Amino acid sequence: MELPLDYATLRVIWWALVGVLLIGFALTDGFDMGVGALLPFVAKTDEERRMVINTVGATWEGNQVWFILGGGAIFAAWPFVYAVSFSGFYLAMFVVLAAMIMRPVSFKYRSKRPNPRWRSFWDWGLFVGGFVPVLCYGVALGNVLQGAPFRLDGDLRAFYDGAFIALFSPFALLCGLLSVAMLVLHGAAWITIKAEEGPVTERARLFGEIAALASIVLFAAGGFWVAFGGMGFRIDGLADAAGPSNPLRGVAAVRAPGAWLDNYGRHAWMLTAPVLGFAGAALALAGLRFNKAWAAFTGSSASAAGIVGTVGLSMFPFILPSSIDPRSSLTVWNASSSHMTLFIMLVVTVVFLPLILAYTAFVYRVLWGRSTTGALATNPDLY
Amino acid sequence: MDPAVIDLSRLQFALTALYHFLFVPLTLGLSFMLVIMESIYVMTKRPIWRTVTRFWGVLFGINFAIGVATGITMEFQFGMNWSYYSHYVGDIFGAPLAIEGLMAFFLEATFVGLMFFGWEKLSRVGHLAVTFLTALGTNLSALWILVANGWMQNPMGATFNPDTMRMEVSSFRDVLFNPVAQAKFVHTVSAGYVIAAVFVLGISALYLLRGKYVAVAKRSMTVAAAFGLASSLSVVVLGDESGYALTDNQKMKLAALEAMWNTEPAPAGLTAFGIPDLKTRTTHNEIKIPYVLGLIATRSVDKPVEGIFQLVAKAQTRIESGVVAYGALETLKANPKDMAARATFETHRRDLGYALLLKRYVADPRQASPDLIKKTAWDVVPPVPVMFWSFRVMAGVGFLMIALFATAFLLVTLRKHDTKWFLVLAVAALPLPWLSAELGWVLAEMGRQPWAVDGVLPTFLGASSLSVPQLLISITAFTLLYGSLAVVEIGLIVRTINKGPFAKHDPVPGGSLPEPEPAVA
Numbered sequence: 001m002e003l004p005l006d007y008a009t010l011r012v013i014w015w016a017l018v019g020v021l022l023i024g025f026a027l028t029d030g031f032d033m034g035v036g037a038l039l040p041f042v043a044k045t046d047e048e049r050r051m052v053i054n055t056v057g058a059t060w061e062g063n064q065v066w067f068i069l070g071g072g073a074i075f076a077a078w079p080f081v082y083a084v085s086f087s088g089f090y091l092a093m094f095v096v097l098a099a100m101i102m103r104p105v106s107f108k109y110r111s112k113r114p115n116p117r118w119r120s121f122w123d124w125g126l127f128v129g130g131f132v133p134v135l136c137y138g139v140a141l142g143n144v145l146q147g148a149p150f151r152l153d154g155d156l157r158a159f160y161d162g163a164f165i166a167l168f169s170p171f172a173l174l175c176g177l178l179s180v181a182m183l184v185l186h187g188a189a190w191i192t193i194k195a196e197e198g199p200v201t202e203r204a205r206l207f208g209e210i211a212a213l214a215s216i217v218l219f220a221a222g223g224f225w226v227a228f229g230g231m232g233f234r235i236d237g238l239a240d241a242a243g244p245s246n247p248l249r250g251v252a253a254v255r256a257p258g259a260w261l262d263n264y265g266r267h268a269w270m271l272t273a274p275v276l277g278f279a280g281a282a283l284a285l286a287g288l289r290f291n292k293a294w295a296a297f298t299g300s301s302a303s304a305a306g307i308v309g310t311v312g313l314s315m316f317p318f319i320l321p322s323s324i325d326p327r328s329s330l331t332v333w334n335a336s337s338s339h340m341t342l343f344i345m346l347v348v349t350v351v352f353l354p355l356i357l358a359y360t361a362f363v364y365r366v367l368w369g370r371s372t373t374g375a376l377a378t379n380p381d382l383y
Numbered sequence: 384m385d386p387a388v389i390d391l392s393r394l395q396f397a398l399t400a401l402y403h404f405l406f407v408p409l410t411l412g413l414s415f416m417l418v419i420m421e422s423i424y425v426m427t428k429r430p431i432w433r434t435v436t437r438f439w440g441v442l443f444g445i446n447f448a449i450g451v452a453t454g455i456t457m458e459f460q461f462g463m464n465w466s467y468y469s470h471y472v473g474d475i476f477g478a479p480l481a482i483e484g485l486m487a488f489f490l491e492a493t494f495v496g497l498m499f500f501g502w503e504k505l506s507r508v509g510h511l512a513v514t515f516l517t518a519l520g521t522n523l524s525a526l527w528i529l530v531a532n533g534w535m536q537n538p539m540g541a542t543f544n545p546d547t548m549r550m551e552v553s554s555f556r557d558v559l560f561n562p563v564a565q566a567k568f569v570h571t572v573s574a575g576y577v578i579a580a581v582f583v584l585g586i587s588a589l590y591l592l593r594g595k596y597v598a599v600a601k602r603s604m605t606v607a608a609a610f611g612l613a614s615s616l617s618v619v620v621l622g623d624e625s626g627y628a629l630t631d632n633q634k635m636k637l638a639a640l641e642a643m644w645n646t647e648p649a650p651a652g653l654t655a656f657g658i659p660d661l662k663t664r665t666t667h668n669e670i671k672i673p674y675v676l677g678l679i680a681t682r683s684v685d686k687p688v689e690g691i692f693q694l695v696a697k698a699q700t701r702i703e704s705g706v707v708a709y710g711a712l713e714t715l716k717a718n719p720k721d722m723a724a725r726a727t728f729e730t731h732r733r734d735l736g737y738a739l740l741l742k743r744y745v746a747d748p749r750q751a752s753p754d755l756i757k758k759t760a761w762d763v764v765p766p767v768p769v770m771f772w773s774f775r776v777m778a779g780v781g782f783l784m785i786a787l788f789a790t791a792f793l794l795v796t797l798r799k800h801d802t803k804w805f806l807v808l809a810v811a812a813l814p815l816p817w818l819s820a821e822l823g824w825v826l827a828e829m830g831r832q833p834w835a836v837d838g839v840l841p842t843f844l845g846a847s848s849l850s851v852p853q854l855l856i857s858i859t860a861f862t863l864l865y866g867s868l869a870v871v872e873i874g875l876i877v878r879t880i881n882k883g884p885f886a887k888h889d890p891v892p893g894g895s896l897p898e899p900e901p902a903v904a
Contacts, residue, residue: 058500061451062493069484071458076481079473079549086462087847093463094857098864101452105868108448112875154716156548157467159848244546249719337474338544338551345478352485360489363497366504381500 003343008241008333010342014077015319015332017349019312021073025066026183026304032060034187036103036130037180040123042191042203046116047373049123050383054371055194057107057383062360064103076345080245080335081319084158088150089140091164096136103129111383130187131180138179141311142172145260146231147323152247161324171225178218182304185211185284189296192288196372205288208296212285212303219277219307226314232259233321239333246334253321253329260314270313276306384846391854392464392846395861397828399456401821402865406450408820411525411572412579412614413443414518419606421514425507435602436514437502438884439583444499445875449868451492456861464854468835468845474551475541475558476531483527491520525575526568533564535836536827537630543732543839545715545725550839563633566621567827573618574823577784578816580611581809584791586880588809591801599884601800608791615784622679622778631697632763632837636830637680638691639765640774642666645690651677656775659767664691691764698737699760701838705738706756707731709748736839743843765832773822773829780819787812 005013035056043049056063075082086093106125113119146169149162168176188208192201225231234256243250264270280303287296315321317332336342376382417440424432458480461469469476494517501510534541540557541550552558584607590600637643642659644666653675657666680688708731714724740759741748751759791809794802831837835845879886 058496059493061496062489064451065484065488065492068455068458068488069481071462072477072481072484075462075469075473075477077477079470079477082462082473082477083466083469083847086459087464087466087849090463090847090849090853091856093459094860097456097459098860100455101864101868104448104452105871108445109871109875112445112878156470157848158470244544246547249546337477338547340552340555341474341478344552344555345481348482348485352489356485356489356493360493363493366497366501379503381502 003339005343005346006242007339007342010339010346011241011332011336013346014336014342015312015316017346018070018073018077019309021066021070022312023305023308025070026308027186027301028063029060029066030134030183030304031186031190031300032056032063033130033134034183034185035190036126036187037134037184038187038191038204038207039126039130042188042200042207046119047376048200049119050111050376051195051371051373052191052200053107053110053126053383054376055191057371058367059364060107061104062363064100067100073345073349077337077342078319078330078335079337080156080247080330084150084152084330085140085144085148085320087158088148088160089143089167092136092140092167096133099128099132099136102126107383130183134179134183135176138176139167139172141179142169142175143167144320145175145226145311145315146171147233147255147321147326147329149324150322150328151325152328154248156246156248158328171222171229171231174218174222174225178215178222178307181211181214181218182281182300182307184208185215185281186297186300186304189284189288189293189300192291192293193297194371196370196374205291208288208300209285212281212288212300215281215303215307216278216285219274219281223274226260227258230257232256232261233318233326233329234259234262235317235331235333239317239331241333243333245336245338247328247330250334252327253318253331254326263313263316273306273309273313276302277310278303278306280304280306384843384848385851386843387851388849388854389843389846391851391858392849393842395464395854395858396460398858399453399460399861399865400828401824402869403450403453403457404820404824405817406446406453407525408571408575408578408817409446409582410443410450410521411575412577412610413439413446413582414514414521415576416579416583416606416610417443418511418515418518419610420603421511423606425511428507431598431602434884435599435606438599439603440499441879442582442586442876445872445879447495449872452868453865464847464849465835465845466847468840470549471840471845472538472541472550472836474549475534475538478552478555478558479527479531479534483524483531487520487524487527489520491517491524494520522572525572529568529571530559530561530564532827533561533567534558535834536567536831537561537563537633538836538839543735545712545728546719548716550836569621570618571823573614573621574816574820576614577611577618578820580607580614580788581784581812581816583607584611584787584809585813588806589880590883592803592806592810596883596885601795604791604800605795608788608795611784611788612792615781615788619778619781619785622781630837631694631701632831632834634689635691635694635763636765636770636826638689638694639767639830640770640826641676641688642767642771643676643688643690644692646693647676647688647690649677649681649687650674650684651680651688653679657771659771661767691767695760695763698763699757701734701737702740702756702760704731705734705736706741706748706751708735709738713749733838736834736836736841739844740833740841743841762833765830770826770830773825777819777822777826780815783812784816784819 039052043052102125106122106129110119110122150158150160152158185208188204188211191204195201233253235251236254237251239251280299283299284296284303287299319330319335321329417436420432420436424436494513497513498517501513539561540554542553544551583603587600587604590596641654642657644664652671652673655670655672657669659666674684676688677684708728711724711728714721715728738748740762741751744755745751790805794805833841835842
């Protein structure tokens with residue numbers, strides 16, 4: 001069957017689409033997780049906590065699907081990446097799952113009993129379910145930038161070197177903290193939009209401002225580290241963009257310190273991503289300071305999109321470089337599904353993604369309005 | 384690879400999947416029962432039906448949360464623990480999982496929030512539509528995950544690509560309309576409906592026995608009786624057997640669950656009872672019902688049903704042919720342009736997976752002796768006694784459920800909701816359909832062994848190259864986490880049942896309000 005889009009184009013589209021999904025995840029579930037991480041600190045009394053929880057209570061479930069879909073889409077479009085990364089980061093992935101399992105049950109169980117210790121336990125469940133995954137995503141991306149310790153054998157089976165603790169290198173930890181700062185900022189901005197104005201939003205503003213400053217500083221520090229810390233890989237020659245998905249067949253990759261900046265020299269437009277990362281955080285800072293909730297939220301969204309985008313664009317065409325055997329590195333040209341699968345999945349996505357956005361918007365509109373302590377007393381449906 | 388890693392990986396998958404499936408079927412069925420209850424409310428506008436809907440909705444919510452939580456594990460576990468599997472068949476297997484996210488998870492997860500929080504913000508019909516979309520989403524997710532599982536049972540529409548060393552899609556239509564997947568979908572969702580019906584029936588019976596919340600309980604019981612009767616008939620009649628004549632592995636599964644060592648000439652009889660003996664490869668004390676197996680397995684009275692010995696002999700020839708394919712593939716790996724090797728590979732490619740079975744004993748299947756091949760051929764037999772007994776318990780419970788719901792239907796039609804002996808039975812029946820559903824998965828997955836994907840990839844090759852300590856940590860932690868959640872979950876369900884339908888949302892008709900919970904400090 002002749003497909004209307006060629007293989008190389010489809011690979012680039014799917015690289016971009018997975019980026020869109022991950023940014024979608026950061027923008028939607030990102031604020032839920034940020035709210036979870038902030039919960040014990042911005043809200044002190046049970047009433048305040050309930051109010052904060054209900055800023056995301058009805059919608060976090062749909063937002064979380066961006067994460068699940070991210071996993072599914074990587075499986076479908078980049079099976080190599082799915083196979084190598086999740087098994088290579090096995091225990092880290094397990095920690096993420098365990099934390100994320102705490103989230104749905106914490107939301108649901110907390111309100112079922114009035115006992116303060118019961119409620120406090122699930123509050124910390126929500127904190128763990130927000131803070132831990134966000135930290136781990138950042139740490140994981142840090143490791144991806146540095147290259148992961150795996151190699152492929154002749155049957156394309158992956159083997160790994162390196163312990164769980166080795167994942168937490170100083171650079172990876174910096175990325176983890178950046179990720180926390182970025183989504184705490186996003187969560188704080190959300191609270192200022194959705195929660196009743198008062199002591200809670202005041203505290204959210206304070207934490208948000210700190211997080212915005214931290215985002216800017218950590219993003220800049222990360223950028224310097226990437227540029228001058230010896231990171232980077234390069235394909236040694238001209239890759240066959242439509243070649244078979246077999247890392248051992250194509251042109252080999254090599255270590256090339258500083259190469260993560262190459263793309264910006266070649267395509268200046270890509271600089272929009274890091275600029276957005278900084279400018280967004282600055283806008284969010286200003287929005288929080290001058291009590292413009294929507295400006296803050298727009299800024300935090302732009303910043304998150306810019307930061308995630310920067311990682312992807314800096315590495316293109318690499319997806320998961322190998323630190324111990326650069327030949328095994330996974331790139332856009334050697335790690336995708338077949339031409340047919342990429343095409344079919346694109347058709348399905350083009351049909352369903354707009355639908356998803358439309359009904360998600362509808363649900364947000366129906367449920368629009370600030371979460372207030374007054375509503376807690378009168379509406380028994382609330383968490 | 385370390386055999387302990389494989390065993391532990393299988394154990395972890397079994398634990399997390401079986402645990403997940405304690406909650407999923409209730410979600411599948413209860414969501415549609417909510418649609419039915421709410422439809423009656425919309426049509427009659429009687430507040431009691433709103434109370435009914437909301438009460439079961441609360442229980443649905445508690446169950447839904449843990450279903451979602453444990454489902455997160457499933458989406459990522461293939462990559463974590465079954466890395467080579469994910470690479471080898473990801474081109475096919477990943478697609479239904481991603482489509483499940485796009486088509487089903489977003490739908491259910493986006494609307495479930497509105498379902499709980501939108502009662503005051505939507506019109507009656509609007510809210511019913513939201514409940515329906517949630518139910519539709521949950522059931523669509525079952526469709527896609529069973530398309531994925533059905534492909535593992537009967538891998539249609541895919542071929543091995545020597546250039547990428549993996550299976551790739553050749554016909555997406557075949558993957559989608561795989562008859563095994565379709566049969567599994569109907570069978571599995573029906574099982575979910577039965578579970579939900581038993582849940583509603585049992586709890587309603589409990590209320591009627593206690594003489595509490597009678598108005599709600601009677602109405603719920605009526606819905607459960609009708610819904611349960613239809614579903615229990617569907618789950619038994621549209622069982623999985625329709626796919627059992629399709630592939631060698633499916634035939635083997637049937638032979639194993641019947642403990643049928645030799646081909647049963649037409650018309651094949653069904654073994655109602657017997658004691659399978661692995662050592663002598665015979666079944667003692669068999670009691671047979673004539674004709675029935677032939678009817679189930681071949682939908683005819685004139686076709687034989689193949690036995691274990693005959694299927695093992697077939698497997699042996701397929702291993703021999705597979706070794707030829709493996710040899711050609713090794714040549715192609717060294718020189719992708721070798722046309723002779725490619726031609727040989729094409730001829731034998733559908734048996735490649737059988738050669739991989741030898742990798743449990745030799746690194747290079749080409750080195751296998753004829754004796755080893757003969758011995759390995761017996762690996763294609765799944766554990767016969769487990770299959771034999773699981774099937775009998777599963778199917779037995781299925782028939783019991785038909786009897787239970789036929790009785791319930793009769794009693795509610797005669798308006799004899801308070802028949803005490805039946806109410807006691809209905810409460811006692813509560814755990815049975817869960818047992819049956821779990822055993823159904825044991826049959827499906829154990830019955831597929833030694834394959835992860837029938838005839839394509841042996842399970843032991845699919846695992847990730849992890850270490851035993853890594854797996855021990857994750858299994859221990861999963862067990863502790865899931866175990867604690869189960870305790871909390873059951874506690875909350877019992878608590879919600881004891882508090883009854885008027886706890887939160889609606890005033891008790893003609894009575895005083897229930898005692899409010901003490902305020903929190």
